[in-house]
Amino acid sequence: GAGVSQSPSNKVTEKGKDVELRCDPISGHTALYWYRQSLGQGLEFLIYFQGNSAPDKSGLPSDRFSAERTGGSVSTLTIQRTQQEDSAVYLCASSPFGGSYEQYFGPGTRLTVT
């Protein structure tokens, strides 16, 4: 079946612009996660959704970052007034139920802020 998809695959933006990153999870998966991975670094947790609610936003690095999920499916991660340090690969993952269940990752969006 279809896996997790993300769009765009690559995004180059100028410092100060807003960007929206999209994630389509595996159908039926209730849990959705956003991470970012900077060059040579491990994955950094950003936010977790269970259904449409986000019980854990603790990883969002600043108030410039926000995320929403609608219909228990598609999620968008928005970064306002992008900074160069926001450059990274943003990965989305979904899981059947969350908790201790394994996560399935999308291919990521490579964001470059110039």
Next chain:
Amino acid sequence: RKEVEQDPGPFNVPEGATVAFNCTYSNSASQSFFWYRQDCRKEPKLLMSVYSSGNEDGRFTAQLNRASQYISLLIRDSKLSDSATYLCVVNGAATGNQFYFGTGTSLTVIP
């Protein structure tokens, strides 16, 4: 202290060799443990979950040592296709929903 720590390597081993990676975690209340594999410029993919009793999947064996707070991955009879970065993943016990990823151990299997 980081939630999850791994030796970054690189580990360069010949084909057919046995190689082992360890990973330590800081939160003794963590309940779920995984090994993921990440190829260059690709997304992480689940390799195997790690169970308390240890588990084996073909050439791969995972072990959990709760007393010492580490998990291990053993790869026997290494193949060229095993070359990748191996990520140790532990869930955060506070909510059970936040997963902590190690920075990964790089493995290159040499012909």
